[in-house]
Amino acid sequence: MTAPFDHNDDSVVVIIGTGAGGGVLANELAQKGVSVVALEAGGRYLPEDYINDEWESFGQLAWLDPRTTSGDWRVAKDFSGLPAWIVKAVGGTTTHWAGASIRFQDHEWKARTTYGEVEGASLLDWPIDGTEMAPWYDLAEKKLNVTRTNGNPGLPGNNNYKVFEAGAKKLGYTEVHTGRMAINSRDDQDRLMCQQTGFCFQGCKWGAKWSSAYTDIPEGEATGNLEVREKAHVARILHNEAGKVTGVEYFDENGDLQMQKARIVCVAGNSFESPRMLLNSASNMFPNGLANSSDQVGRNYMRHMTGSVYAVFEQPVKMWRGTTMAGIIQDESKHDPSRGFVGGYELETLSLGLPFMAAFLDPGAWGREFTSALDQYENMAGMWIVGEDMPQSTNRVTLNTEVKDQYGLPVANVHFDDHPNDIAMRNHAYERGAAVYDAVGATRTFPTPPYPSTHNLGTNRMSENPEDGVVNKWGQTHDIENLFISDGSQFTTGAAENPTLTIVALAIRQADHIAREMSAGNL
Amino acid sequence: MSTKTKSPRSMTRRDLLKGATTAVGAFVCGATYVAGPNAAWATEMDALKPETFATLVQMARDIYPHDQIGDEYYVAAVKGYDKPEEVDAISAGIDALNDKAREMTGLEYASIGWERDRVDVLRAMEDDAFFQRIRGGLVTGLYNQKAIWPIFGYEGESFSKGGYINRGFDDIAWIG
Numbered sequence: 187m188t189a190p191f192d193h194n195d196d197s198v199v200v201i202i203g204t205g206a207g208g209g210v211l212a213n214e215l216a217q218k219g220v221s222v223v224a225l226e227a228g229g230r231y232l233p234e235d236y237i238n239d240e241w242e243s244f245g246q247l248a249w250l251d252p253r254t255t256s257g258d259w260r261v262a263k264d265f266s267g268l269p270a271w272i273v274k275a276v277g278g279t280t281t282h283w284a285g286a287s288i289r290f291q292d293h294e295w296k297a298r299t300t301y302g303e304v305e306g307a308s309l310l311d312w313p314i315d316g317t318e319m320a321p322w323y324d325l326a327e328k329k330l331n332v333t334r335t336n337g338n339p340g341l342p343g344n345n346n347y348k349v350f351e352a353g354a355k356k357l358g359y360t361e362v363h364t365g366r367m368a369i370n371s372r373d374d375q376d377r378l379m380c381q382q383t384g385f386c387f388q389g390c391k392w393g394a395k396w397s398s399a400y401t402d403i404p405e406g407e408a409t410g411n412l413e414v415r416e417k418a419h420v421a422r423i424l425h426n427e428a429g430k431v432t433g434v435e436y437f438d439e440n441g442d443l444q445m446q447k448a449r450i451v452c453v454a455g456n457s458f459e460s461p462r463m464l465l466n467s468a469s470n471m472f473p474n475g476l477a478n479s480s481d482q483v484g485r486n487y488m489r490h491m492t493g494s495v496y497a498v499f500e501q502p503v504k505m506w507r508g509t510t511m512a513g514i515i516q517d518e519s520k521h522d523p524s525r526g527f528v529g530g531y532e533l534e535t536l537s538l539g540l541p542f543m544a545a546f547l548d549p550g551a552w553g554r555e556f557t558s559a560l561d562q563y564e565n566m567a568g569m570w571i572v573g574e575d576m577p578q579s580t581n582r583v584t585l586n587t588e589v590k591d592q593y594g595l596p597v598a599n600v601h602f603d604d605h606p607n608d609i610a611m612r613n614h615a616y617e618r619g620a621a622v623y624d625a626v627g628a629t630r631t632f633p634t635p636p637y638p639s640t641h642n643l644g645t646n647r648m649s650e651n652p653e654d655g656v657v658n659k660w661g662q663t664h665d666i667e668n669l670f671i672s673d674g675s676q677f678t679t680g681a682a683e684n685p686t687l688t689i690v691a692l693a694i695r696q697a698d699h700i701a702r703e704m705s706a707g708n709l
Numbered sequence: 710m711s712t713k714t715k716s717p718r719s720m721t722r723r724d725l726l727k728g729a730t731t732a733v734g735a736f737v738c739g740a741t742y743v744a745g746p747n748a749a750w751a752t753e754m755d756a757l758k759p760e761t762f763a764t765l766v767q768m769a770r771d772i773y774p775h776d777q778i779g780d781e782y783y784v785a786a787v788k789g790y791d792k793p794e795e796v797d798a799i800s801a802g803i804d805a806l807n808d809k810a811r812e813m814t815g816l817e818y819a820s821i822g823w824e825r826d827r828v829d830v831l832r833a834m835e836d837d838a839f840f841q842r843i844r845g846g847l848v849t850g851l852y853n854q855k856a857i858w859p860i861f862g863y864e865g866e867s868f869s870k871g872g873y874i875n876r877g878f879d880d881i882a883w884i885g
Contacts, residue, residue, distance in 0.1 A: 238866035241853050344873075345881040352884050383872030391868045501883045506863065508878035540863040544852035552772045552835075552844055553828060560852075561775060564862030626884060 189413035191223050196447035198223045199700070200434050201454060202420050202463065205278020206689040207673035208454030209398025210329070212414070213406035214697030220704065221411050223446055224403075225418040225436055227455070228274035231281065232400055236389030240542045243388035247281055249274040253458060254586045257602040260635045264549035269600040271638040272456055276416060277399025279456065279640065281389045284511035285368040285396070286534060286684040287332040289323050292316035293521055294529075294574065294681035300521060301528040306605055307576035308486055312678040313650040313659040319691055326691040330368035330396040331375055339371045340364045341380055344508025346535045349499070349567040353622035354515045354533075361516035365534070368396040368686070369509060375401075384537070386510035418444070421595060422467040423451055423476055423669070431476070431669045437593050450700065450709055452661075454673040454693075457487060457642035461583045461675060462598040464646070464656075477646075477663035482656050484583040486647050487600065488680040489639035491573040491608045494536060495619030496547065497628035498562040505537040505567050513569075518618060519682045527610040530682045531573025533619055538568070546637050559632060567623060571615040572641070574682045576605035583645050641685050646675040660699045661692065668709055672696055736763035736819065750781040756793045761803045764819045765790065765843070768806065771827050772844050773851055775860075782857050786850035787843070802839030809834055 191198050198221045201208045212224045228249075237243040248271065255262035255269045262269070273279045293300045295316055298309040327335040334340050341364045343351060354362040369390075370379045380394040393400055406412035417439040424433045424445070433447040453460045461484040465475035475483055513535030520530050538546060540563055548556055586599040604612075616633040623631055649655025652664035661676050663669045672693055674685050681688075703709040737744045738759035743766075744751035754762060769783040790799045803818075810818040810830045821827045834840050851857070858865050867873060 238868045241849060342879060344878045348879065348881050348884050380874075381872035382874040382878035383867050385867070392872075499883075502862065503881060504862070504864075504877070507867075507873040507876075539865070540858055540861050541849070541853045545848050550844075552831075554774055557773050557775050560861065561777070 188410035189221075189407070191221060191413050193444065193446050195221070196432070197221060197449050198446070199450045199452060200225065200446055200448035201452045201672065202434065203278055203454035203456065203459070203673060204276050204403060204414060205273070205398060205454065205456065205673070206280050206283075206686045207693045208452065209277060209280065209402045210690050210693040211452055211454065211672045211697050212412050213398070213402035214694055215701060216406035216409045216411035218697065218701040219411060220701055222406070222413070223448075224412060224414045225420055225434060225446070226276050226414055226416050227419045227459075228276060229416050230276040230399070231389065233389065233391045233393045236281070236391045238383070238385045238388060238391065240388065240539045243385075247273045247275050247389065251591050252589055252597045254589055254597060254599045255601070256599060257581070259602040259604060260549075261638055262602070264635070265638050268638045270456070270458060270642055271640050272642065275399065276403060276414060277397045280397040280686070281399055282387050282640070283686055284386050284684075286511050286514070287327065287330055287366050287368045287687040288514075288532070288683040290316065290319070290681045290683055290688060291519065294679065295319075297529070297574070297679040304528060304576060304607060306578060307607070308579045309577060310647070310649055310654055310678050312648060314648075319695075322691040322695040323687065325694050326687050329402075329694070330687065330690065331370055332687070333365065333367045333369065333371045334363070335366060338374075341367055341369060341371050341509055341512040342382075343513065344382060345503050346505035346508070346537055346567050347513035349503055349626060350513050350515070350535050350569060350622065353624075353626040356625035357621055359515050359517045363514060364512040365514045367509070367512055369512070370394045380509055382508040384506045384508060384510060419593060420455070420463055421593060423453075423463060424467075425469065425471065425476065425666070427471070429471060429666060431666055441593070450668045450670065450704075452670040452672045452696075453646075454671070456673055457645045457675040458583055458598040458600060460671060460673055461645040462585065465585050466595055477656055477665045477669055479665050480653050480656065482647065482649075482654070484645050485579045485581070486577040486644045487581040487583055487602060487642070488575050488577055488644040488677065489602065489636075490641040490643070490680055491531060491571070491575040491611050491615075492636040492639075492641070493571045493612050493616060494568060494634035494637075495571070495616060495623065496566050496568045496632040496634055497620070497623035498559065498630040499565045499567065499626075499628055502564045503567045504564060506539055510537055511535055511570070515622070518615070525614055527607045527614065529574035529607070529611065531571055531611055531615050532682055532684075533615070533622070534570045534572060536568045536570035547632060547634055549635065559630070562630075569619055569622070571612065571619060572682065572684060573611050573615060574680050575608045577644055577647070577679060578603070578605055641674070641680070643674045643677040643680045643685060646671045648676045648678045661696045670696065670700070736760075736766070738763055745780045750779070750784055752784055752788065755791050756796050757791045757799060760819075761800055762787075762791060764803050764806065764817075765799065767819045767827070768831070768843060769847055769851070771824060771831060773847055774824065777860055778857055782851065782854055785854060786847055789846075789850065798839070802843070805837070805839065806830065806834065
């Protein structure tokens, strides 16, 4: 059989979502000769469609279906209906991501063992480790053509980086460079090198940044083994009396309910939609939702400890010019409890255009304290903080039955409270970030609060013991052998690093496992 | 707290402003139009009373004051409220603003001379839905006007110019 596949073809693997997890898994399986139907809630946008305009692009790409929020995190106050800044399109959030591609540190796979018991945290060791993951990281770095790996040079530093680097070196930081980026530093893999355009978050119009939208997805489609159904919004996953999943119900582009039969279902809708789909699939046999005998589905939501530091200087920086996030300080990513918290954080260059700076610098602020900062926009430099946050079982995605989406399905409510460790780490990072800029003459610095989350992790976490999590070390649900989780929601802990490279490495590894088990007749 | 008690400062300022309200109330309002004090802009009113709109424009500037930006951009940022279905909500909001202004200063909002005194009035009602709606709308209504970007040095779209690879992505001269 070649694509397109019949809705009653129960030999196909159905993958829900086409981003870093689902998009890569779809292609990897297709390359191995497995028939795949990928259901994507969004439409298809390619480099020629992307828009160098922050709000217009946001309207084009962002997931804007209703969600609700609760908890003490500031996002719930500032952006109550927008807990995440993620994408609804073929390629998912790989259209929007900045490209930072760094491996977990070995100790981060064993957070519970390394950090010990942390009050209020539901820390757990991953059932896998750095040695297990090393060959999969190698493959992921090759696929994403990451700079500073495989002989690829680093990207050149832009204006924002030069300020950041000079300040970092004055403070004595040594692990400072333009990052390991999934952005071509030379023409390669039929894609151009970075043209220093900025607007990395709005989709790379040159295709220099890796996105599954124009790499893995078309590669998979070219095999004849992958069919991508766009604007297919999944309602629920079906199962039989034996407790195995049998197919997926979804609303098509016209709002009509369709059903695709499946041999295996892989869920990769990001950490809000993935648990939501499992919970919305509750049945008589599984009254708490699919794969939820542990009551862990939706729990342990992590979003990374984040924040930003912007600074004003006497002279222009023009931080928006060039690659948005090609700059990193890694010295603070180590685990050093003498700082007053466990885990570590990375500092990475970041810029926003004027429209988004107005929205995100200090949401809700007004008056001259705020506008005098924006008046110095041209003289601003900026960095983002990304660190390990503590999993907490009460930080969770649940169904909000009071609010329905356009299909009448209960929406996800996202509850998040900062853990004291998160707050201590953020305050440390604000101080260090400001010190970087003060060292090179900043006249004013801004400890900017977290944006709606782009790193959404942990709501279907991986665990050795079935009672501690939702999936095993292959991303296979503990409860249902032919149901897999293939996105960042399977993260046991978040580590300090941007998650995409790890999501991709896990997806390549999962594809290998699924194909092998299918061949062996075990799935 | 009695609203009838005036502080010496506000009394003094009120005395100073007495008889000068037309100069301080900077907008010129006709029956269906409103114009800026320096004739830099004028706009036809579709639905709102001109004095209501003029006060809204002043409120917008006081929320996000940028002295290098002309009134026309603030006008553009709030002109969307000048339509029949908004008249009741906006008029009620501006009436409440003027009530608060009179209570605190004895003057209507747009007649208060110092920005800091107008800001005191806004602070007193910043949790109100009306204030939050106007402020929230300005975040995009003002800052997403492409015409103001160059005033802040922001260059906007760059793809059509080939990015900055040959146009100064690393041209900073003052850093080591």
